[in-house]
Amino acid sequence: MSYQPPIGYYQQPQRQRTPGLGAGITSIVAAVLSPIAAVVSVPLGFAAIASAMTRYNPNNDAWWFGALILAGIAVLLSIVAVISGLVAVFRAGGMNAGRITGIIGLAIMAINVFGIAFMVFLVLGSGQGF
Incomplete structure (x- = not known):
C-alpha cells in the first residue's frame, strides 16, 4: 500500500515579493535626476541674476521668461x-x-534644494510687473 498525501499537500509555489527591483529602479532615477537638477540650476542662477539686473528695463522680459522656465524645470526635477x-x-x-x-541621490538633492529654492525666489522676486 502506497502513501497518498492529502490533496492540500501540493500547493502552487507562492510568488515572492521583490522590493529590490522597485527600489533599484527608483534609486537609479534619483541618482540620475539629482545631478541633472544641479546642472539645470547653474544656468538658472545666471538667468536669475540677469533677470534681477534687467528688472526695470521695459522691453527685456526674455531673461525673466527664461529664468521662469528653468526654475520650473529645476523644481520639477528636484x-x-x-x-x-x-x-x-x-x-x-x-x-x-x-x-x-x-x-546618495537624496544627499545630492539636500545640497541642491537650498540653492534651487534661493534661485526660484530670486526669479519670482524679479518679476517684470505684469
Whole structure:
C-alpha cells in the first residue's frame, strides 16, 4: 500500500515579493535626476541674476521668461528626484545597492534644494510687473 498525501499537500509555489527591483529602479532615477537638477540650476542662477539686473528695463522680459522656465524645470526635477529617492530608501529590503544609491541621490538633492529654492525666489522676486 502506497502513501497518498492529502490533496492540500501540493500547493502552487507562492510568488515572492521583490522590493529590490522597485527600489533599484527608483534609486537609479534619483541618482540620475539629482545631478541633472544641479546642472539645470547653474544656468538658472545666471538667468536669475540677469533677470534681477534687467528688472526695470521695459522691453527685456526674455531673461525673466527664461529664468521662469528653468526654475520650473529645476523644481520639477528636484521633486521627482526626492520622491524617487525616498521610495528607493523605503522599498529596499536591507542595506543593499538600491538603498545606498537612493541615499546618495537624496544627499545630492539636500545640497541642491537650498540653492534651487534661493534661485526660484530670486526669479519670482524679479518679476517684470505684469
